Amino acid sequence: MVPLSRDRAGNNGRKTLTIFLSAAPYSGESASTAMRLAKAALDAGHRVNLFASADGVYGFTVGHRPKGLPDAEAGFRRLMEQGQHVELCGSCLTIRGLRREHLLPGAAPSSLAGLFRLIRESDVVLTLGNER
Template identity: 35%
Template sequence: MKLLIIINDAPYGTEKAYNALRIANQTNKDFPETEVCIFLMADAVGCAIANQNTPNGYYNIERMLKLSLNKGTTLKLCGSCMDARGFKIDNMLDGAELSTMAELTQFIAESTQVLTF
């Protein structure tokens, strides 16, 4: 099975990215044979910024993404969304890869399930 999770919202402010990553990490734990891909678009590309420092007791999107990556999740970032926000891949988590709409549409076509947040 292939699971594609598309996140559009910023890492903090709503809990959409948080909940999407909870699902990704639970899937990795309970169904390790499932291929998980996370595609960050729009303000969600900020989820992959390295060295996030959140207050104690507050969830940390960077740590959640690292956990997913360590379990084999593929992490793709929309290149045009990155450019629009002035983000550079050098400032992103190790393992994050720039991507395109063409690659996203291929992931959608190949996926068994697609979730959007």
């Protein structure tokens, strides 16, 4: 019998959450919701991955902050410092003219194969995109 505090993999109840974010950081509530969910999961001791696609990649660029709005760059930077793993759609970066030097340190260009790997390794996957 497996103790209640441990799952079958021996992870002491620690789960992996992957968030797929496809909305720009200032186009609605998706990015701030992703940040709040990630913080809650990290604070509870869980692993958090975030894969940004489409305009979601803008949340991980340096110096992209409209005046008078919450600072997505600082929020995502804090989460990454707390242990959130971030991968960004490489094609989405290329289409938007974004290069590695535009990205927050630790945010890595990736691919759909990378997204599939994150999904396969996750206990829970959430998708957040444009609210239309």
